[in-house]
Amino acid sequence: MTHSNYHFSDAERRGLYRAIYERRDVRSQFLPDAIPPEVLARLLNAAHHAPSVGFMQPWDFIVIESRSVRETVLALFEQENQKAAEQFEGERHERYCSLKLQGIMESPLNLCITCDRSRGGPHVLGRNSIIETDLFSTCLAVQNLWLAARAEGIGVGWVSILDQEQLRTALNLPEHVYPLAYLCLGYVSEFLGQPELQAKGWRSRLPLNELVHSDSWGQPLGDSPLEAALSEPQERL
Structure with a gap:
């Protein structure tokens, strides 16, 4: 047996690395075109095949198309974004305020990936020492979806400037379900050559x-x- 028995083909390998290197957190380039149901199903299936502690599979997916729900979430973002802006002063404050940090209304679809922290019962294999591994597992589902989306030509943006308890209320989540990732999805006019925060001088790799x-x-x-x-x-x- 040789290692080559398990290699992807050169084309497959290059495609995987391309998705990794060209994945972007999209905020400004969304197009209004709807994502076909069969494509969205592929993305969700990719997310569902992420590894998870004790095969817990703690994720659920809330597909959000309602304008009223998105307007509610946008209001939550604006409230928290104002607080975040106050943490900076001078030129840094001005630069922060110039950044577009969400595409809630511009993207044709929002998706909240949640973590059911009770799934699998009180004793999940592998979770005894590090209780947060259910959250880590759900992050892997997010990354699976994100890379699959890039391969499909679909942009994803993670809206992290949200109060999670307020978001939980807005989405009617049970107490044991944590809203881990609020994502904006859609086809885009372009994928930027480098991360937007790097391009705009916020930070470098x-x-x-x-x-x-x-x-x-x-x-x-x-x-x-x-x-x-x-x-x-x-x-x-």
């Missing part, structure tokens, strides 16, 4: 070789083959 440690925190890799590989420009497949 950190060098990966400064974030990799050897055996314990703060220990450099030294003159290792990995250090050399990380220092080389990475091919964007």
